[in-house]
Amino acid sequence: MALTLVVLSGDPDAMHPITLDGPRIFVGRAETCELRLPDFSVSPRHATFRQRGSDYLIEDEGSTNGTFVGPVKLSPHAPRVVRSGDRIRFGRIWVEATVESVPVTTRTTIATKELALQLVAKAMSASGDSTVPRVVIRQGIDQGNELRLDVPEKRYTLGRSTTSDVVLEEPNASRRHLELFTRLGQVYARDLGSKNGTKLGGQPLISEKETLWPKGALLELGEDHMLLMDPVGEALAELERAADEVMPANEEVPIPSTRSANVPTVPPPKLNSERPAAPPPRSTQRPPPSSNRGVTSADLFVGLLAIGVLAASAFGLYWLLGGH
Numbered sequence: 633m634a635l636t637l638v639v640l641s642g643d644p645d646a647m648h649p650i651t652l653d654g655p656r657i658f659v660g661r662a663e664t665c666e667l668r669l670p671d672f673s674v675s676p677r678h679a680t681f682r683q684r685g686s687d688y689l690i691e692d693e694g695s696t697n698g699t700f701v702g703p704v705k706l707s708p709h710a711p712r713v714v715r716s717g718d719r720i721r722f723g724r725i726w727v728e729a730t731v732e733s734v735p736v737t738t739r740t741t742i743a744t745k746e747l748a749l750q751l752v753a754k755a756m757s758a759s760g761d762s763t764v765p766r767v768v769i770r771q772g773i774d775q776g777n778e779l780r781l782d783v784p785e786k787r788y789t790l791g792r793s794t795t796s797d798v799v800l801e802e803p804n805a806s807r808r809h810l811e812l813f814t815r816l817g818q819v820y821a822r823d824l825g826s827k828n829g830t831k832l833g834g835q836p837l838i839s840e841k842e843t844l845w846p847k848g849a850l851l852e853l854g855e856d857h858m859l860l861m862d863p864v865g866e867a868l869a870e871l872e873r874a875a876d877e878v879m880p881a882n883e884e885v886p887i888p889s890t891r892s893a894n895v896p897t898v899p900p901p902k903l904n905s906e907r908p909a910a911p912p913p914r915s916t917q918r919p920p921p922s923s924n925r926g927v928t929s930a931d932l933f934v935g936l937l938a939i940g941v942l943a944a945s946a947f948g949l950y951w952l953l954g955g956h
Contacts, residue, residue, distance in 0.1 A: 633686045636730040637667055639751065640719070640888040648747050653736045657681040659722055660693075663872055666740065668748035670755075670868055672877035673697050673723030681714065681729075688714045688731055696876040697723045702887065719887050723879065726888050749817035752871070753864045765819050765862045767812060772856035773801045781814045788812045789824070790853070804828045804854030812845075819845040819860055828854060 634653040650667065658665040662676035669678070675695040682689045689711040692699035699706045700721040706712055714720075716730045737743045753763045767779040779788055779798050788797040791809040800809070806826040813820055823830045823837040830837045833849035845851070847865055851858040 633683075633688075633731050634734055634736050635681055635683075635688050635714075636732060636734065638728040638730075639669070639747070640726045640728055648750060650740075650743055650747055651734055651737045652681075652740065653683075655683050659727075660695075661872055663745075666744060667727070668744050669722055669725045669727075670748045670752050670871045671723055671725050672871065672874055673879050674725060675723070675876050676872070678722045679720075682711065686731075688729070690714050690718075690720060690729075695722070697879045721885060721887075723877075724885050726885070746816040746818065748868055749864055752868045753817060756864060756867060761863065763864050765814060765860060765864075767819075767851075767858050767860055769856050770859050772854065773803075774798075774856050779812065781812060781819065784814050784816075786813060791824075791826075800853070800856065802854040802856045805856070810851075810853060817864055819862065821845055821851060 634651050635657065636649055636651045637659075639648040652666055654666070657667065658677055658680055659667045659669065659674075660676050660678040661669060661671070661674045665677065673696075675693070675697070677693050678695040679693055679699045680691050682691065690699065690701065690706070691711045692706045692708045694708045701712060701714075701718055714729050714731060716732065718729045720727050720729055756763050765781045767781070769775050769777045777798055777800075779790070781788060789808055789811055790796055790798045790800055790805070791807050792800055792802075792805050793807040796808065804827075806824070806828070808824050809826040810830055811822040811824055813822075820842045821830070821832055821837060822842050823839050825839050829839075831850075831852040832843060833846055834852075837843055845860050847860075847862070847869065849860070851860070
């Protein structure tokens with residue numbers, strides 16, 4: 633069985649699922665966690681999911697702000713069984729857990745980082761901060777030139793051709809030397825079969841192969857040295873280095889009302905106006921006797937019997953008085 637974790641943000645289109653399968657899954661702010669939650673209220677190693685047969689257990693690792701299953705706060709190092717549809721809160725971040733038999737997320741390490749970058753980018757955008765990566769030429773004949781990678785997946789070219797997005801004066805550059813693009817918040821470089829090659833982090837790029845641009849690495853194209861300025865990546869690194877924020881004791885973090893697609897919902901009950909009218913209750917009282925009903929055979933029988941009784945009584949009285 634696999635464990636699908638969905639980071640809830642109150643918007644169905646902004647949910648971020650990841651499916652994991654392993655004996656131990658760490659949740660926290662640290663880069664080494666399988667589920668990275670970039671928020672100051674989340675501890676570097678906040679909690680752990682542990683597999684037990686077909687079940688998963690959730691355990692708080694002594695975090696600063698605690699782990700909650702619904703409204704219930706878990707005691708540190710006290711495991712609890714996870715049920716599909718459980719809403720679990722780590723610091724201020726709500727996550728929905730589902731235990732199911734589905735394929736796991738491929739390239740988990742990359743997917744985990746991409747998820748963290750998406751969450752940071754969303755928070756920065758909401759605050760009005762720029763999230764656009766920039767490539768700046770810090771050294772060489774083209775020093776000062778800059779390229780903004782505004783459009784995800786768009787291929788930006790660098791070279792001596794006048795049709796390039798960045799036209800280079802560097803004599804060792806080919807007409808179409810290099811290609812840069814962003815994918816899911818990360819920047820990639822691809823040498824376009826240049827004559828003199830390109831180095832990234834001191835290592836030659838393999839021609840025509842897409843290579844991830846590591847944080848802090850220099851890209852060398854002849855004498856031009858380029859540096860990647862990545863505000864989202866820098867913010868994520870700062871979050872990972874920071875100390876935990878202690879949440880106020882009275883701070884409330886409501887359980888999100890949004891449901892993921894794989895959690896069934898119960899249809900709401902009908903309103904009173906939608907229900908059919910109930911039939912009137914049956915009366916338990918007998919109807920009063922009718923005052924205008926006619927004489928029946930039972931009435932004649934009762935009357936004749938009464939006359940017979942009176943006659944018998946009169947005869948008995950005559951006999952007693954000596955009339956025999």
